[in-house]
Amino acid sequence: MYETLLLLHVLxxxxxxxxxxxxxxxxxxxxxxxxxxxELMAFxxxxxxxxxxxxxxxxxxxxxxxxxxxxxxxxxxxxxxPVSRLVLTKLALLAITVTFAxxxxxRVIPRLSEETLDxxxxxxxxxxxxxxxxxVVGVAFRTSWPF
Ligand code: HEM
Numbered sequence: 001m002y003e004t005l006l007l008l009h010v011l012x013x014x015x016x017x018x019x020x021x022x023x024x025x026x027x028x029x030x031x032x033x034x035x036x037x038x039e040l041m042a043f044x045x046x047x048x049x050x051x052x053x054x055x056x057x058x059x060x061x062x063x064x065x066x067x068x069x070x071x072x073x074x075x076x077x078x079x080x081x082p083v084s085r086l087v088l089t090k091l092a093l094l095a096i097t098v099t100f101a102x103x104x105x106x107r108v109i110p111r112l113s114e115e116t117l118d119x120x121x122x123x124x125x126x127x128x129x130x131x132x133x134x135x136v137v138g139v140a141f142r143t144s145w146p147f
Pocket of ligand 1 (some may be wrong): 006009010012013014016017055058059061062063065066067069087090091094131134135136137138139141142
């Protein structure tokens with residue numbers, strides 16, 4: 001059971017973080033250069049179909065993995081426990097990701113135009129950085145590095 005959930009968590013991470021790195025480092029620079037909203041929306045609509053399920057899998061498997069490490073929920077918020085700190089960091093990263101995603105979906109994307117493209121870029125870049133930090137914090141559960 002543990003191995004299966006960890007495998008799903010790592011597979012979800014490859015989709016979520018990998019997809020955002022492709023978006024931020026290859027698609028976005030081209031889109032900004034050509035001011036092409038259609039190119040961005042084409043990537044988004046294709047990626048969304050696997051990216052959103054991947055994030056949901058991360059939350060479900062991550063919650064289970066955290067519960068396995070800390071079966072007492074009150075321990076999740078004990079700051080001097082190093083494992084709780086990592087779990088809380090993951091939850092904070094999740095809150096940041098959801099805030100950016102909701103703002104992009106509800107406010108930026110409905111009004112997307114050549115003029116407002118930069119605003120979407122300022123959502124994509126932080127979400128991509130946070131997606132990499134998710135992986136760094138995930139690896140720290142086993143290695144404690146770099147914390
Ligand atoms: C997109 C979001 C996420 C990404 C990219 C991600 C990535 C990772 C990675 C790469 C690992 C290392 C796995 C290993 O050691 O082999 C990991 C471990 C872990 N993650 Fe996540 N994670 C995400 C979200 C979450 C969430 C929301 C939680 C819930 C609090 C969470 C909890 C954990 C836990 C507890 C571990 C340690 C598992 C263990 O070694 O037993 N993750 N994560």
